[in-house]
Structure formats: structure tokens, C-alpha cells
Amino acid sequence: MSNIAHTYYPQSGRLVVLGAGESGVGAAILAKDRGFDVFVSDMGQIAGSYKATLELEQIPFEEGKHSEELILNADLVVKSPGIPEKAPLIKQLRSLNKPLISEIEFAAQYTDSKLYCITGSNGKTTTTMLTYSILKNAGLDVGLAGNIGNSFALQVARDPHACYVLEISSFMLDDMYHFRADVAVILNITPDHLDRYDYKMENYVASKFRMVQNQGESDYFIYCLDDPETVAALDKHPTKAIHLPFTQERELEQGAFVDANKNLNILVPNREVFTMNIEELSLQGKHNIYNNSAAGLIAKVQELRNQSMKESMGSFVNIEHRLEHVASVGGVNYINDSKATNVNSVWYALESFSSDIVLIMGGVDKGNDYDMLRDLVRSKVKAIICIGKDTGRIHEAFEDETDVIVNSASMSDAVQIASHLAKKGDTVLLSPACASFDWFKNYEERGDKFKEAVMAL
Structure with missing residues (x-):
């Protein structure tokens, strides 16, 4: 094992990891190997594979809560990037001047x-x-x-x-x-x-x-x-x-x-x-x-x-869920761009295809500004099918730009509607511009459901 390359933080004592995903469990293992007294805390349920790893490594952990008496005594805290600054526990740790760093910052030492x-x-x-x-x-x-x-x-x-x-x-x-x-x-x-x-x-x-x-x-x-x-x-x-x-x-x-x-x-x-x-x-x-x-x-x-x-x-072959060609059904190309969780990603996707696009979009709106898509929607999109809960703003943004905007009840429903609207030579594009957490666990599950629905046509 290499020696410490660059030290900026305590190199011993109690290290608390907040969040037990890929980065958190990795940080906990590195900290354990470096001789820290490690504790992992996750407000949600820890995935089975990560729980098994923590048990195998004999690293103590908790899930479904953050126990202040086990966390506030930390000398160093490595936190999941998903935990926002406004979370009460983070504010508390900041007020105590505890160093809070990312897994990347911790490991780079x-x-x-x-x-x-x-x-x-x-x-x-x-x-x-x-x-x-x-x-x-x-x-x-x-x-x-x-x-x-x-x-x-x-x-x-x-x-x-x-x-x-x-x-x-x-x-x-x-x-x-x-x-x-x-x-x-x-x-x-x-x-x-x-x-x-x-x-x-x-x-x-x-x-x-x-x-x-x-x-x-x-x-x-x-x-x-x-x-x-x-x-x-x-x-x-x-x-x-x-x-x-x-x-x-x-x-x-x-x-x-x-x-x-x-x-x-x-x-x-x-x-x-x-x-x-x-x-x-x-x-x-x-x-x-x-x-x-x-x-x-x-x-x-x-x-x-x-x-x-x-x-x-x-x-090079591109990654899954990013402008991924799923299938051609009846001369219609189906493209899975579920990883497009913001407006600019959708702009890139629309820019990549010629006109006659049936666009499936929607989900959890993160304060999106759809203005930058208007011209592309007007010139390339023949219909928009909305998925997820935040559909109102999509209707408002594009009702004057395309002939058809409809809501769907599920991903398979959206794909069925798209298959009826699309003609030979058209592209059906899932490019949501939104987060996925209303109907799906994550963008991967959203993309997988799209692919399943296309293959069932």
C-alpha cells in the first residue's frame, strides 16, 4: 500500500461516512484500511450488496436513520454527494466545524x-x-x-x-x-x-x-x-x-x-x-x-x-441509456435517452436526429427552462408524449410548437401511443429532461422500462 500522498485532514480517529452507496462503502473500506474508527450511516435502506460488504468488512453501520450521538463525535465526515447542504444534520456538523468532504477528496490523499x-x-x-x-x-x-x-x-x-x-x-x-x-x-x-x-x-x-x-x-x-x-x-x-x-x-x-x-x-x-x-x-x-x-x-x-x-x-460503443438505439419496428427507430435528465441534454438529442420525432418526456421537473428547446421542437417534433407527474409545464411550454401533446399513464402506455403516432422513417425518442423519481427508482430503470415496452410492440 502506498504511503500517504497528501495530508490535509485527520489521519486517525473517528470517521463517519454519510450514505452507503458505491462511494460511501468504498470510502469506508479505505478509511478502515487506514486505521480509522469507521461508522457508516444512511437515512434510507442500504442495498443488499453494500450491506453484505459492510458486514464482511466488519464495518459498523445503521440504516433508516442518522443517530446524532454516533455522528456528531466524528473527527472527519465523508458525505454522499446526494445529501444537500440544507439537510439539518449537515448544518449541525458545519456549526461544529467538522470537516465534511467527498469520497474523491478523501481518497485523493x-x-x-x-x-x-x-x-x-x-x-x-x-x-x-x-x-x-x-x-x-x-x-x-x-x-x-x-x-x-x-x-x-x-x-x-x-x-x-x-x-x-x-x-x-x-x-x-x-x-x-x-x-x-x-x-x-x-x-x-x-x-x-x-x-x-x-x-x-x-x-x-x-x-x-x-x-x-x-x-x-x-x-x-x-x-x-x-x-x-x-x-x-x-x-x-x-x-x-x-x-x-x-x-x-x-x-x-x-x-x-x-x-x-x-x-x-x-x-x-x-x-x-x-x-x-x-x-x-x-x-x-x-x-x-x-x-x-x-x-x-x-x-x-x-x-x-x-x-x-x-x-x-x-x-467506441456508447453507454446504455444515452442516445441508445433500441430497435427499428415497422421502419420506426426507437431511441433510449433516459440519461437526459436536463433540458440541455434533450437539446443535444434533438440536434442529433432529423425531423419527424415523437418525443417522450417528463418526470420530476427540477425548475426547467424549456425556452431553448422551442425552435427545435417546432422544426423537428411532430408529437410530445408526457410521462411522470410534472406534465403541466411541458404543456405550457410547447402547446404552440407542436400539433400533439398528450399525457400517458405508464411507460408502456407512452410507447403504445408513440407507435400509433409514428410513421415509417420517424424516430421515437425517450429524452425526458427531468429526474425519474416519481415513476421509477432511477434513470436506468426508466430506460429499461422503455426498452421492454419497445420490444413488446
Whole structure:
């Protein structure tokens, strides 16, 4: 086991983990291995597999409650990113000046591995998976963690790698203070989760830019030059890191751009120039050119061979529930984009297909502003089928933009209605723009139910 790499927090004493999901259980195991007195507390019911792991590791835990007498005496608290700041227990811990940190912040103390960190409102998972795939195919010893894959802390404890690709959400970043990314990527910043940021866009932007805090002159900052929120915030959040922007709107001397011949060019100082025609990329659509640009820049920073990069970028298969082609039934294509839980993700999805779309959307509205979808809905969407409980705002937003807006009683009902409305050559697109917690456990279950209903047609 490696020695402590960077210490900013107590290295012994009582450590409490709030939340017993993937990140929480991983943090508990790392803390146990490091000699802490560990206790895990979850307000909900702990999933069977995680409970079994905690029992096997002999880590004490509770579920269905937070016992203050077992928590407030902590020397260090690692909290699930899903627990909001306004939760009474968090306020109490803050008032006692207890250090509250994320699993990523905790685990980063115990590794000197290279950390390639990706955030953004949209495209995080695709870019993270693509980057991981490129590095792994090139023979690197690489781990995948953060919002995806196995817990970062668990890998640092029991399955260490030379480098990690980390998908990092704003909720994780909020509890990160000393963590440093060797390569920090901000793909884009569009309104999302504003309920967690006092409905202020600048608070959400500041959260995303925590990615570059602590970066030094030998680190890299990769960002989208075509994203207005990111560009507007650059001056407010300076970093000493080497800047590698990417764009589809002009040519650059450093970074990534698409030229007039539709070639993606990647130029990193002191590295071989990379060129690949965008039509050879396995992931198509404007948004995926951005995702490939970011992943390609990371690969070039790592000095990967061009041929290896081309093979990976030309053969990568996208993740489940993100613009996933389910089936073609009667000449109608059914696309599962259940992971689109915000408006901008839906914009990307609509931009990826030609017209005659039957759009299935709805769920738990997070304060969505549907204005940015109006033009695309008007030009491409022939019908909207609403799912979930918050349908009123969808009707209000689009009643003048499309001929048909109807509510459905279930996912199978929505798919049945869609199959009657769609003609040969049309696309039925599940791209909800909303959270899933009204009808489903999570976006995965929502996507699975959609796929089941399509296969039953």
C-alpha cells in the first residue's frame, strides 16, 4: 500500500461516512484500511450488496436513520454527494466545524496516480467512458471512477492504478477543497440542478470551476471555447494550468478544432499532431465531436500514438441509456435517452436526429427552462408524449410548437401511443429532461422500462 500522498485532514480517529452507496462503502473500506474508527450511516435502506460488504468488512453501520450521538463525535465526515447542504444534520456538523468532504477528496490523499477529471452539464459520462476506452486500449493501467464504475476510494485501497479517469459532478466538487486534477476538463455549463444552488447560475458555474482549483503550471485545463458560460467565467476562475481549448467554429494553434475538410485536429505542445475525419468517428453528431475533442486532448497529453487513438475513436460503443438505439419496428427507430435528465441534454438529442420525432418526456421537473428547446421542437417534433407527474409545464411550454401533446399513464402506455403516432422513417425518442423519481427508482430503470415496452410492440 502506498504511503500517504497528501495530508490535509485527520489521519486517525473517528470517521463517519454519510450514505452507503458505491462511494460511501468504498470510502469506508479505505478509511478502515487506514486505521480509522469507521461508522457508516444512511437515512434510507442500504442495498443488499453494500450491506453484505459492510458486514464482511466488519464495518459498523445503521440504516433508516442518522443517530446524532454516533455522528456528531466524528473527527472527519465523508458525505454522499446526494445529501444537500440544507439537510439539518449537515448544518449541525458545519456549526461544529467538522470537516465534511467527498469520497474523491478523501481518497485523493492516498494516491499519487495521474488524475484525469471530467465535468460538465452534458456529455460527462460519454467523454469519461471514451477517454477510459482510449487509454485502456493503448495499454495503460487505468481505473474508471467518480460518477461511474467502481468507487475511487475502493480502487485506491484495494485495486490501485497508475492513472484514473474520473467523472465528477458539481455535487462532488462542492465537497472538494485540496484535490488537484492533473488534467481538468469542463465540457460545457448549462442550467442544471439549480435547486441546489439557490437558483443562481453563477453559483453553479463556480461549482464547476472548482475543477481547476489547485492546478499548477504543469497541469492541463481542457474546455469548450464555444460554450458561453465557460468562456465568460474564465477570468473569474484563473488557473496556472496549460490551456487546451476545443472548438468547432475556428482554427486554433493549440487545442482541438474541426477544419474546413471536416478533420478533427488535436494540437498539444511538444506532441505529434493528430488528425482524423469526423465521419470516421464512431460517435456521430455535433455534441459527440466535442466529446471526442476532449477525450482526444487527454490522450494526446498522455502522448498516446495516433494510430491507437484512431482505432479507439473509430470503434467506441456508447453507454446504455444515452442516445441508445433500441430497435427499428415497422421502419420506426426507437431511441433510449433516459440519461437526459436536463433540458440541455434533450437539446443535444434533438440536434442529433432529423425531423419527424415523437418525443417522450417528463418526470420530476427540477425548475426547467424549456425556452431553448422551442425552435427545435417546432422544426423537428411532430408529437410530445408526457410521462411522470410534472406534465403541466411541458404543456405550457410547447402547446404552440407542436400539433400533439398528450399525457400517458405508464411507460408502456407512452410507447403504445408513440407507435400509433409514428410513421415509417420517424424516430421515437425517450429524452425526458427531468429526474425519474416519481415513476421509477432511477434513470436506468426508466430506460429499461422503455426498452421492454419497445420490444413488446
